[in-house]
Amino acid sequence: MEKKAAFAALVGRPSTGKSTLVNRLCGESVAVVSPVPQTTRNAIRGIVNREQGQLVLVDTPGIHRSEKKFNRRLADTAFHAAVESDLILYVLDVSRAPGPEEETIAQTIRGYQTPIVAVLNKMDLPSADFGQTKDFLKSQFAVFDESCFNESRIVPISAQKNEGLENLLSVLFNLAPAGDPFYPEEYYTDQEMDFRIAEIIRGAALPFLRQELPHAVYVEVADRELRENGGIQRLWVRAFIMCERESQKGMIVGKGGTVIKAIGLSARKELNRIFDWKVDLDLRVKTGKDWRHNDHVLKKLLDK
Ligand SMILES: Nc1nc2c(ncn2[C@@H]2O[C@H](COP(=O)(O)OP(=O)(O)OP(=O)(O)O)[C@@H](O)[C@H]2O)c(=O)[nH]1
Ligand SMILES: [Mg+2]
Structure with missing residues (x-):
């Protein structure tokens, strides 16, 4: 079987569960998780090694609209990681209504040529509204090239409850290009x-x-x-x-x-x-x- 290898950047608003998801998929705590928005401050790589190949997940700071220099730097880190990657995991929180901040993110990433997988997280919450988030995505990506985004790339999960993650991995490995691993297979992160x-x-x-x-x-x-x-x-x-x-x-x-x-x-x-x-x-x-x-x-x- 031909091995796959890809860099996949996770982007989204603060607190959507990006770091939780990276930790779950790597099986180790590589990124700090907390209920306070804007916890992550750097592009943090977590490595997933499977039979199908290697995915280097790049966790990024939650994107928050603000004129403060600190916040602008965090957003730059996130968008830069997205541009540089082979795949984008656009992580949304289904328990929150999308709103203008979400629109800004969707509009920015749909300008990139990179394939996008929309990860609809927090499906475990009673307030989860899958339909609302899906409608938002369909409206934002309506005129989109099928090779970059389509309905099969809308993946519901609960990172916290470990639900839907195997399905997400198979979607990601299907989209990943063939290639040799970037890191030795015993690595789960490359942090200094x-x-x-x-x-x-x-x-x-x-x-x-x-x-x-x-x-x-x-x-x-x-x-x-x-x-x-x-x-x-x-x-x-x-x-x-x-x-x-x-x-x-x-x-x-x-x-x-x-x-x-x-x-x-x-x-x-x-x-x-x-x-x-x-x-x-x-x-x-x-x-x-x-x-x-x-x-x-x-x-x-x-x-x-
Ligand atoms: N109910 C529920 N809570 C979740 C889930 N995933 C993450 N959380 C919680 O959401 C909060 C934020 O999680 P993080 O993983 O830190 O979110 P993040 O997107 O990395 O946040 P930033 O780094 O600030 O952008 C934490 O309290 C998590 O425990 C989920 O699937 N379900
Ligand atoms: Mg984080």
Whole structure:
């Protein structure tokens, strides 16, 4: 059987379940998931290896209309990944009415020459309205070239409940071009170590952060080294949770350091799970004043 290989970019509004879907299909937690919109900030590759071949899924930031520089950069990352890919997975949330923001996304991606698969997620919710989302797609892609989009490419799923995913994979492998795998078959992601550590810490922190805080933090791995102790190798990591203002620091540290301790515990558990070494984490909170307006920080954070 001829093997297939493709880059498939997932694009859509914030919180439609793109990262949840990538994690499900890769069988590993490669991207941070949270109920807060605009969780993903980078194009994150998750690799699916099957008998049919290899799909490199590219998770992207949710596209949100905003004039803020930070949001514009996130949208650029998403559209850039879509243009560069062999397939586009346009992920929609069937529990929400489409509206103007959805129209903007549909209008942009239908201008690309890339085949599009519309993934209708959250079918498990009582408020799911498959018909409404399907009608929206038909209206947006009415004049579309059949080779890029047609009704068989509207795939209902529930990423959370693991429903419809095998069907989605077979649609994707059917459309994928023949080719050799891009990555060795034991890979499920190609993230650099510091980025992966930083994202695991951010993912561990998000459930403890309220109001504007999830958007106001990023994580910086300042130092790491392999240390030997009694013949056992340990990975020592110093990382900073960076926030925007002094007043936010206290909320992240918590009374008597309880919050930062809980974040550290949760992050270390996940780091210990994915790495071969035991991990020692020295986690601190620091202020990077108004970092979302600082070009240097944005470049370091978003140009990955
Ligand atoms: N009920 C239900 N919830 C889901 C499903 N998929 C994802 N979610 C939830 O939707 C929320 C957002 O999920 P994410 O995977 O972070 O969404 P995203 O599209 O990556 O979001 P951004 O990175 O902000 O663009 C989380 O609370 C998920 O648990 C689904 O199939 N059903
Ligand atoms: Mg995401």
